Structures are given as C-alpha cells and as structure tokens.
Amino acid sequence: MREIVPVQLGARSYEVRIGTGLLANAGAEIAPLLQRPRVAVVADETVADLHLEPLRAGLGEIEMVVLRLPPGEATKSWPHFTRTVEWLLDQKVERRDVVVALGGGVIGDLVGFAASVLRRGVRFVQIPTSLLAQVDSSVGGKTGINAPQGKNLIGAFHQPSLVLADLEVLGTLKPRDFLTGYGEVVKYGLLGDAAFFDWLEAHAPAMAAGDIEGRMHAVKRSIEMKAEIVARDETEQGDRALLNLGHTFCHALEAATGYSDRLLHGEGVAIGCALAFELSQRLGLCAQEAPSRVRAHLRAMGMKVDLGDIEGDLPGTEALIALMAQDKKVEEGKLRFILARGIGQAFVTSQVPHEVLAGVLDDALATRRA
Ligand code: GLY
Numbered sequence: 001m002r003e004i005v006p007v008q009l010g011a012r013s014y015e016v017r018i019g020t021g022l023l024a025n026a027g028a029e030i031a032p033l034l035q036r037p038r039v040a041v042v043a044d045e046t047v048a049d050l051h052l053e054p055l056r057a058g059l060g061e062i063e064m065v066v067l068r069l070p071p072g073e074a075t076k077s078w079p080h081f082t083r084t085v086e087w088l089l090d091q092k093v094e095r096r097d098v099v100v101a102l103g104g105g106v107i108g109d110l111v112g113f114a115a116s117v118l119r120r121g122v123r124f125v126q127i128p129t130s131l132l133a134q135v136d137s138s139v140g141g142k143t144g145i146n147a148p149q150g151k152n153l154i155g156a157f158h159q160p161s162l163v164l165a166d167l168e169v170l171g172t173l174k175p176r177d178f179l180t181g182y183g184e185v186v187k188y189g190l191l192g193d194a195a196f197f198d199w200l201e202a203h204a205p206a207m208a209a210g211d212i213e214g215r216m217h218a219v220k221r222s223i224e225m226k227a228e229i230v231a232r233d234e235t236e237q238g239d240r241a242l243l244n245l246g247h248t249f250c251h252a253l254e255a256a257t258g259y260s261d262r263l264l265h266g267e268g269v270a271i272g273c274a275l276a277f278e279l280s281q282r283l284g285l286c287a288q289e290a291p292s293r294v295r296a297h298l299r300a301m302g303m304k305v306d307l308g309d310i311e312g313d314l315p316g317t318e319a320l321i322a323l324m325a326q327d328k329k330v331e332e333g334k335l336r337f338i339l340a341r342g343i344g345q346a347f348v349t350s351q352v353p354h355e356v357l358a359g360v361l362d363d364a365l366a367t368r369r370a
Pocket of ligand 1: 136137139140142240243244
C-alpha cells in the first residue's frame, strides 16, 4: 500500500510517500538522494527504541550513524540544537550528504533547522512517527526551536527532500497520542473540505481503532490539502494562515497550561476549532448547526472539546486574550483569526470585536463551573 503526494515548489519540490513498509524499504526510498551510502539519523530515545532497528534493517547497505536525544518539547531548544549541529559536524556530514529526522514534530522541527544551517544548508529526509507529524509538521518546511519568549520563535523555512510517512509506525502510538494528531486531521476538513469532514464523521472511529485503509485516506487527504496550500503560499504571506484554524485559541491555552501534558497540541487545536466555529456563529458568519456538528464529532471521537475538559486552573477571559496577543499571528497589534462561513469554508480576518470574543470565552469558561 503506497501513495505519493507531490509538494510542488519548483526547484525545492519533493514527494511525500505514504504507505506501509516504507521503513522496511528505506534504503531503496532514500538511495536516489545519496552521493555516498551513508546517512546521519537523529531520533529521540523513545522513537529510537521502537523504530531504529527496523530503519537500520531497511537501509541495508547504507551506513547509518545515530544521535539519540531526550524525548519531549524541552529538546526543541538551543542546547540540543547546538549539540545536534556539532554532532553532525563531528560525523563529517558534508554539503551533499543527507540527514534523517526520525520522530515526531519536536525531532522534525529541530533536525530540519539544524540541516538548514549546517554548512549553509544540507538536505534532510523526514520520517515522521506520530500522526501529528505525518499530517502537519513534517510537510511544508517550517523548522525551528522554542525560545524562552515563546514556541517556534527561532527557525527557518527549509523544505525536506523527501517525507516517508509509514502508516505502520502509527500502530505504536498510545490512543491519546493518536487522537492529538487527529486534532490536526479534522482541522483540514473544517478549513477546506466539507466532503472530507463528512467522511471523517463516518469513518474516523474505525480509523482510530486501527483501520489501515482509513488511515491511508485520512493521512493522504490531509497531506494533499497541506501540500496544495504550501505550494500556493510557502512562507505564509496569506493563505497558509488557514492551516492555523483553531491555533490562536490553542496557543493561548497551551501557554496557560504551561505546555504540559494537561493539554497536548492537537487537543488544543480541537478545542480551538470548536471555539473558532462558535465565534464564527456568534458573528453571524455560519449557521448554528456548524459549531454543534464540530463539537458532536469531536465528542464522538473521545476528544477534548470544552475548556471544562482541561484539568486544573485556567486564567480568566482577559488573561486568555492577552495570551492570544502574544501569538505569532498578531500583525500591527491586531489579532488574526481563522473563522468559517461553514464547514470547509475558512478564511482569515482581523475583524473580531473584543466583546464578541470575550463573550465566547466567558461562556466557554463557564462550562468549567457548570
Ligand atoms: N502547521 C502550520 C503550517 O505548517 O503552516
């Protein structure tokens, strides 16, 4: 089972290959990119324990040197970035060599950024091992690390040369980690493809339970949508912002919960999508059925939907709005929102009156007390 989605970016175009057995066939997949039979692989400890030996076997005659980093968001930082770049230099990775990022979004973002600066830029291959990384972070070339001032504030656009999204590796994910990735999958239907959202309503429960053909369809459609938007607007001058549906709320909630496992990123995206549709409805942009349908589907999937689903304290409405104002999407002091005229009809706007936003958050916070 194998499908290819091209990302059309002129000289920087590449393929996202989706399927089963890609790790087992990694040597044949990657060999055409190599000038010599050697790759430098960076993985986190957890992923390395699960997937490094299958990758080694799949690479066959291709030699592999490995750097293992600690798992978790704290790895996306200057110390681990420096360590990665210096390790790559110690391994004598040359300008025409290829670096492999084996892992979730943290490893993909960090290694992509390291590849972007190493010898002024070397090629890299993404082998995403989480659903979230397969459908979002491994595609599109956003790379980087976090700063004390906020997430992803240091980085570069550096497109991979190939992405291998092996659906079999998703089999090792815990249900909560699968569902956090699902937050990004459902986002694609909500932002631009109502028929895909219909399909998810019917098929996502089976997919979450392991249906491999369903996973193929969901991952492929998500990547197709991302590839199409990235090809139109690689550096987010306009339409790429649509991919941030739910993220303005999400980033405020992640900051409020200390980027901890109280709220995983995709869980925040799901809650943020529900809030974005609620806000759209209150602004008269979409029918009441739209937010109800979004919420019903997320509930049916066993996902977090309301602020009441987040354990522990949360700040009040004005403090949450202040956290939103620290988002990268703020321009000239104005918050930018992705709102919707219906399911699959998202658009970007800064025209959101403060009192309507505050009303949505007041009511959402009230669900915590109900
Ligand atoms: N994750 C949003 C983007 O790649 O633009």
